[in-house]
Amino acid sequence: MNTTTPNAMAMGACALAAALACTGLAGCGKATEAAQPQAQLRHLDDGSIEVNKMAPLRQRLQVEPVLEREIATETEAPGSIEAMPEKLVRITPPVAGRITHLQRSLGDSVKAGDALFTLDSAELSAAYAEHGKAGSALLQARQELQRQKTLFEAEIAARKDYEAAQASYDQASSDAQASADKLAQYGAGAGARGSRRDYVLRSPIAGTVIAMDGAQGGYWNDINAPVMTVADLSTVWLSANVAEKDLAQVAVGQAARIKVDAWPGKSFDGKVAYVGAVLDAETRTVKVRVAIDNRAGAFKPGMFARAAFTGASRRAIVVPASALLQGGLDTRVMVERTALHFVPKVVQVGASHDGQVEIVSGLRPGERIVVKEGVLLND
Incomplete structure (x- = not known):
C-alpha cells in the first residue's frame, strides 16, 4: 500500500526537476567550453613563439638542420655577340x-x-705617271752627277757644280722613293703590268x-x-655588362657559360678574354669580353646573349630560399629552440643559386630552422 502523501510526491518531483536542470546546465557548460577555439600560437615575452600541440599548423611546418656545403658563386650578366675588332676589316x-x-x-x-x-x-693612273716622271728625273740627275764628278776629278769643273749635281741627285732620289711609296700604299707595285x-x-x-x-x-x-x-667569325666575342658589385667575381681566363635567345635550352662554353679598365658611370657596369669558338657558325654578331661566370668554390652555410622571412629591412629565419618552440633570428644573406641562399652570418651548422611555411609563424 502506497503511503506517500501528495506533499511528499510534489517535493520529490521538484527535487528531480532541479537535479535534471543542474545536469543540463553542467552539460551546456562543458559544451560551451569545448566549443571555444584554442590559439595555435603563443607569443612569449622573450620574442619566441610556441605552437600548440593540437594546432593544425604543426603539420604544415617543415623543420630541417642547417648544412654547410661547397658552393661556387655564379654571376650573370646580359650582353651581345660581336665580331672581334682585330678580325674585322672594313x-x-x-x-x-x-x-x-x-x-x-x-x-x-x-x-x-x-x-x-x-x-x-684616274688617281692610280696619275700616281703611275708621277712615279714615271720621278724615275726619269732620277736617271737624269744620276747622269749629271756622274758627269760633274768626272769633270771635278779632272779639275775641269768647279766644286760647287759637283756639289749642286749631288744635291739634285739626292732630291730626285727622294722624289722617286716617295712616288714608289705612294704606289705601295695603294697596293700597286711600281712594276705592275697591265692597265695602270x-x-x-x-x-x-x-x-x-x-x-x-x-x-x-x-x-x-x-x-x-x-x-x-x-x-673572321671563327672566334667571336660576347660583350657582357657586368655590374660593379659583381666585378670581383670575374677574371681573365675564367670559364663562362653562354646562352643566346636563338638557341633556347642550350648553353655554350667560353673564356673571359678581357675585363674592361673603365666603369660606365651611368650604368655602373664594366665591359667584359668572352671569347667563343664559332667555327660551327652558331653565333651571329648582334645576337643578344647572357653570360654566367662561376667563381672558385668555397665552404658556406646555405638554406632554402623558402626559409627566409622578410620583416622590414631585416631578413629572418625561424630557429627551433625546442620541439614546437621557435625563435626568430636576423641573418645576412649572400649569393643565391638554384633555390639555395648563402647565409653570411646569423646561423651555425646544425641549427634546425623552419624551411617551409615559416611565414605562418611570422604573421
Whole structure:
C-alpha cells in the first residue's frame, strides 16, 4: 500500500526537476567550453613563439638542420655577340674610281690576298705617271752627277757644280722613293703590268664577306666609306655588362657559360678574354669580353646573349630560399629552440643559386630552422 502523501510526491518531483536542470546546465557548460577555439600560437615575452600541440599548423611546418656545403658563386650578366675588332676589316679603297668588277659577293669566304673588287681609277693612273716622271728625273740627275764628278776629278769643273749635281741627285732620289711609296700604299707595285688605271683591292685577312655597300658600275669617291666588310667569325666575342658589385667575381681566363635567345635550352662554353679598365658611370657596369669558338657558325654578331661566370668554390652555410622571412629591412629565419618552440633570428644573406641562399652570418651548422611555411609563424 502506497503511503506517500501528495506533499511528499510534489517535493520529490521538484527535487528531480532541479537535479535534471543542474545536469543540463553542467552539460551546456562543458559544451560551451569545448566549443571555444584554442590559439595555435603563443607569443612569449622573450620574442619566441610556441605552437600548440593540437594546432593544425604543426603539420604544415617543415623543420630541417642547417648544412654547410661547397658552393661556387655564379654571376650573370646580359650582353651581345660581336665580331672581334682585330678580325674585322672594313674595306675602303684608297683611291676614287668606278667599280668595274666585284670579284666577291655577300657571304663569300675569302683568303688573305684574294681579289675583292676592281676600280677604274684616274688617281692610280696619275700616281703611275708621277712615279714615271720621278724615275726619269732620277736617271737624269744620276747622269749629271756622274758627269760633274768626272769633270771635278779632272779639275775641269768647279766644286760647287759637283756639289749642286749631288744635291739634285739626292732630291730626285727622294722624289722617286716617295712616288714608289705612294704606289705601295695603294697596293700597286711600281712594276705592275697591265692597265695602270685598274686598281684591284685584295682582302688583308681570311674570313667572310659580311657586308656589301658597293655595286658594280657605281662610282666610289668616298675613301672613308667601306665598299664591303670582311670578318673572321671563327672566334667571336660576347660583350657582357657586368655590374660593379659583381666585378670581383670575374677574371681573365675564367670559364663562362653562354646562352643566346636563338638557341633556347642550350648553353655554350667560353673564356673571359678581357675585363674592361673603365666603369660606365651611368650604368655602373664594366665591359667584359668572352671569347667563343664559332667555327660551327652558331653565333651571329648582334645576337643578344647572357653570360654566367662561376667563381672558385668555397665552404658556406646555405638554406632554402623558402626559409627566409622578410620583416622590414631585416631578413629572418625561424630557429627551433625546442620541439614546437621557435625563435626568430636576423641573418645576412649572400649569393643565391638554384633555390639555395648563402647565409653570411646569423646561423651555425646544425641549427634546425623552419624551411617551409615559416611565414605562418611570422604573421
